[in-house]
Amino acid sequence: MTTAALKISDLNVSYQQEGRWFDALRGVSLQIAPGQTYGLVGESGSGKSTLALSVIRFLSENGRVRSGKIELAGRDVMSLTDAELREFWRKCVKLVPQNPLPSLNPSLRIGRQLREAIYPPLNAAGANLKVLELLESVGMADPKRIARAYPHQLSGGMQQRVVIAMALASEPDLLILDEPTTNLDVTTEATILDLIRDLIKDRNTAVLYVSHSLGVVAQICDRVAVLYGGELVEDADVLKLYRKPLHPYTQGLLDSVPRIGQDKTKLQLRPIPGQIPGAELPSGCIFAPRCPLAIEICRSERPKLELPWAGRRVRCHRWQEIADNQADPRQPLKFVTASEVPNAEVETVLKLSEVKKRFAVQRSLSQVLRQEAAKQVRAVDGIDLSIGRGKTLGLVGESGSGKSTLARCIVGLVPRSEGDISLLDIPLARTLSARDKTVLRSLQMVLQSPDEALNPYLRVDQTLRRPLQRLAGLKRQELDQAVVNLLKAVKLSPSYAERLPGQLSGGEKQRVSIARAFASQPDLLLFDESVSALDVSVQAAIVNLLSELQQEHQSSYLFISHDLSVVSYLADEIAVMYLGVITEIGKTQDVLKPPYHPYTEALLSAIPLIDPEAAQEHIRLVGEVPSPVNLPTGCRFHTRCPRFLGKICGTTEPPWQEDESGKRINCHIPLSELKTLQKQAFNFDHEEV
Amino acid sequence: MAKFILRRLGFLLLTLLLTSVIIFLITQLLPGDVARIILGREASEVALQNLRRELGLDRPLLLQYLTWLGNFLSGNWGISFSTGQAIRPFVLERLGNSLMLAELTLLIAVPLSIALGVLGALNEEKLLDNIISVVSLAVVGLPEFVTGLVLIQIFSFRLNVLPASSSIRPGTGFFEALPMLILPAITATLVLLAYIARMTRASVIEELKKPYVRTASLKGLLPRQVIWGHVLRNALLPTITVVAISFGWLISGLIVVENVFNYPGIGRLLTFAIDRRDLPLLQAITLVAVLGFALANLAADLLYAYLNPRIRFD
Numbered sequence A: 001m002t003t004a005a006l007k008i009s010d011l012n013v014s015y016q017q018e019g020r021w022f023d024a025l026r027g028v029s030l031q032i033a034p035g036q037t038y039g040l041v042g043e044s045g046s047g048k049s050t051l052a053l054s055v056i057r058f059l060s061e062n063g064r065v066r067s068g069k070i071e072l073a074g075r076d077v078m079s080l081t082d083a084e085l086r087e088f089w090r091k092c093v094k095l096v097p098q099n100p101l102p103s104l105n106p107s108l109r110i111g112r113q114l115r116e117a118i119y120p121p122l123n124a125a126g127a128n129l130k131v132l133e134l135l136e137s138v139g140m141a142d143p144k145r146i147a148r149a150y151p152h153q154l155s156g157g158m159q160q161r162v163v164i165a166m167a168l169a170s171e172p173d174l175l176i177l178d179e180p181t182t183n184l185d186v187t188t189e190a191t192i193l194d195l196i197r198d199l200i201k202d203r204n205t206a207v208l209y210v211s212h213s214l215g216v217v218a219q220i221c222d223r224v225a226v227l228y229g230g231e232l233v234e235d236a237d238v239l240k241l242y243r244k245p246l247h248p249y250t251q252g253l254l255d256s257v258p259r260i261g262q263d264k265t266k267l268q269l270r271p272i273p274g275q276i277p278g279a280e281l282p283s284g285c286i287f288a289p290r291c292p293l294a295i296e297i298c299r300s301e302r303p304k305l306e307l308p309w310a311g312r313r314v315r316c317h318r319w320q321e322i323a324d325n326q327a328d329p330r331q332p333l334k335f336v337t338a339s340e341v342p343n344a345e346v347e348t349v350l351k352l353s354e355v356k357k358r359f360a361v362q363r364s365l366s367q368v369l370r371q372e373a374a375k376q377v378r379a380v381d382g383i384d385l386s387i388g389r390g391k392t393l394g395l396v397g398e399s400g401s402g403k404s405t406l407a408r409c410i411v412g413l414v415p416r417s418e419g420d421i422s423l424l425d426i427p428l429a430r431t432l433s434a435r436d437k438t439v440l441r442s443l444q445m446v447l448q449s450p451d452e453a454l455n456p457y458l459r460v461d462q463t464l465r466r467p468l469q470r471l472a473g474l475k476r477q478e479l480d481q482a483v484v485n486l487l488k489a490v491k492l493s494p495s496y497a498e499r500l501p502g503q504l505s506g507g508e509k510q511r512v513s514i515a516r517a518f519a520s521q522p523d524l525l526l527f528d529e530s531v532s533a534l535d536v537s538v539q540a541a542i543v544n545l546l547s548e549l550q551q552e553h554q555s556s557y558l559f560i561s562h563d564l565s566v567v568s569y570l571a572d573e574i575a576v577m578y579l580g581v582i583t584e585i586g587k588t589q590d591v592l593k594p595p596y597h598p599y600t601e602a603l604l605s606a607i608p609l610i611d612p613e614a615a616q617e618h619i620r621l622v623g624e625v626p627s628p629v630n631l632p633t634g635c636r637f638h639t640r641c642p643r644f645l646g647k648i649c650g651t652t653e654p655p656w657q658e659d660e661s662g663k664r665i666n667c668h669i670p671l672s673e674l675k676t677l678q679k680q681a682f683n684f685d686h687e688e689v
Numbered sequence B: 001m002a003k004f005i006l007r008r009l010g011f012l013l014l015t016l017l018l019t020s021v022i023i024f025l026i027t028q029l030l031p032g033d034v035a036r037i038i039l040g041r042e043a044s045e046v047a048l049q050n051l052r053r054e055l056g057l058d059r060p061l062l063l064q065y066l067t068w069l070g071n072f073l074s075g076n077w078g079i080s081f082s083t084g085q086a087i088r089p090f091v092l093e094r095l096g097n098s099l100m101l102a103e104l105t106l107l108i109a110v111p112l113s114i115a116l117g118v119l120g121a122l123n124e125e126k127l128l129d130n131i132i133s134v135v136s137l138a139v140v141g142l143p144e145f146v147t148g149l150v151l152i153q154i155f156s157f158r159l160n161v162l163p164a165s166s167s168i169r170p171g172t173g174f175f176e177a178l179p180m181l182i183l184p185a186i187t188a189t190l191v192l193l194a195y196i197a198r199m200t201r202a203s204v205i206e207e208l209k210k211p212y213v214r215t216a217s218l219k220g221l222l223p224r225q226v227i228w229g230h231v232l233r234n235a236l237l238p239t240i241t242v243v244a245i246s247f248g249w250l251i252s253g254l255i256v257v258e259n260v261f262n263y264p265g266i267g268r269l270l271t272f273a274i275d276r277r278d279l280p281l282l283q284a285i286t287l288v289a290v291l292g293f294a295l296a297n298l299a300a301d302l303l304y305a306y307l308n309p310r311i312r313f314d
């Protein structure tokens, strides 16, 4: 490596909390060369954001760099005076944070905010030109309009583009991207990643890309470091790291994420057991409690960061054995012995026909005076589907597709406007209050955030007792045993009964919410992004749990998620929603194969695959999901469809077409033609063992 | 924006209508018979009857209310029971005086307390912040008549630089009246100071935590550019509402202040009207006060909306 743009040596950072110091980073060293894109991956608590903030000297008040050195472009960052630091911020380093909207000043126009960031400074006219140029460089079609807009008038993707433009308004030596696409839809994420890749390609800027997503890092970085519990455990070129990880944690991370096409009926996911280390660190290797290869020395002696060969570092006592294939760092694998019920015999649990939900848009005074009819948002606009006993239907689509609204209509949290929903042939009332106890018992929902779902003042057993008593109708003396059984079912030890939600980790809380949902032995469970907020190693365990519970109880799932890999792993069938309607529905393995609906095709090709070598189709959607107040005529997807046929798409609603497998696609293009146009989105046959 | 203004105006009218009903009803429910109050205890039943008819007090309530409101709107605010003069010019003149005092008070109080609030926020939990909050809380704890009298003691009797009584004559201009306005204005300022300063401090602290402040700092802007160019613009938005609310406090604060300084404003007129049980006068004053308060709120709402692009471009 020639002179590094960023050089971090033996960095130790701690936070003070309630009078005690906690290490957030321990002895981290790394270098980024000019023009290099360096990925920093890790789960929550890994210290990846702390590292980014230390580099820009922007740690929160209670954080301290205790020792170590950070050099950027030859300057010692830690010793900068206030004035030098401002100069450093202005010129040398730029940050693109996770959430663009709060990072922009709500009451200043975009143009003004961009102008301020320009370096070297220009005169007024020059600066205005530069603003337009910058906006154009991040792919804004109408830079003049954007410059005059306020942040809230832009969509999330556009806001992130603005923030990126701002970061490039000087020519920084280092660009830090801190999860820049995490809260965006997968289609928007793909376009932003394309943009970032384009922008850094011809610049000589060093890039530090912080992310929890192995897929995104695989797609964008040259080199990757893996952080665990504040320590750098491995770093290598992206290809080498993904092909042959040397650290068991890296291997565990890679294995936790379901690959598209992987199927719950054959193999379980491989979660990493246990949790990220807390304040009390193990004395030896900090990963030892979760490591399948841990031996005596691992528990007593802290492994050093070794250099197996040039350009590669790993912190593990047993890397040599792993490299030589003498030790297998993978978590043990479980095969699934599922007895599949032939489809014809499956009893229908949930049936929806023509379900619609409209929201009225508030009229203004003048509209009321002019007697204008109230406009309506057609959030869900005629959904037919059914789920069989013991089956999972996955529901995917971008935000604004109406998938969450549909879930709420089914649960009765919002009353549907039209259509019928029946559960085991019993028609469901529109609202929760109008449904009787048997319905409540047999229909349960698990939310995304267990913090919202669990009452922080109720102990776990109290939380579980309620549905057991009220819905399952258990007697008092049976309750204790039932609570223990539930906890065991979600793989928590019975001692958890006494705890409060505040004493549980995120994964444990989600287990409790799942236990509560299962308490009444429901026939149907709805999961609305229920595993999305979890770290991947924990997410895999929960996904396995859901699949096991389903096997055991023969319950049916409606699984809603923006994460296509998780959905494709868990779901027997997938329905793709766009602007309130279903565009494609079929068995999972069929939906993943062409012919695709053009929207499905775009969704699939936008997934950041965990494989730097993946040859993925490059299909990008332009623009944003249109407003459901003014729905596009004809095919709803026609404003963004990459396979737009012509006038007919904008005027006539497309027909349903069914292929041999029973998959149905709503599009004007004949299936045979779609099939010849489209390639398989991924390679399915990855090694399974 | 036009929609927003329309809605707010509609709201204002509704509020005013409602308060007018309340004011009307309360004066109706007040103990004692208006006719007897006017004519005195000795009056004969016949005289009372006549007066009631003359005043329209024997007509149905709704009709009385409508006539009263109609008169009020057309500028006929009635005759004062106690002075026998037309109410309107009288109230308007006193109102002018009060507004003069209120303006001066706001002119001192708003910048001063915002400055103190911002200073406190920028030095959060440090010495300066603590001094500001302790002193301003101590001051607000004192009733106006105490601070007023202390100020008179110091500036009028000891130092002899400002007049103790502020009984300006009708038609005095602002600058002519200024020396007499200073002490009452300071007294009233002290009432508002702590409140506005605290709210400003809280909202600046709130704003400083937001990520866009980091973005601004990372542009290499000077702290003062970050504060003036980015933070204050957002932090002062809620302060506008706070000032409008404190306008309400000011109105009630003026009642005491004006009495302490013998200042011929609407507050003193109110005490006078209450003393004399002068119902029409009381009604007129209350309505005017409510109108003033409502207008201040409307102005604050509009200003807030105008400065807040999230509402302006909705």
Ligand code: SF4
Binding pocket: A247, A248, A249, A285, A286, A287, A288, A289, A291, A292, A293, A294, A295, A298, A303, A315, A316, A317, A318, A319
């Ligand atoms: S040092 Fe031991 S415990 Fe740590 S990762 Fe290596 S094998 Fe596992």
Ligand code: SF4
Binding pocket: A597, A598, A599, A635, A636, A637, A638, A639, A641, A642, A643, A644, A645, A646, A649, A654, A666, A667, A668, A669
């Ligand atoms: S109907 Fe036309 S616009 Fe709609 S998905 Fe098919 S090709 Fe695209």
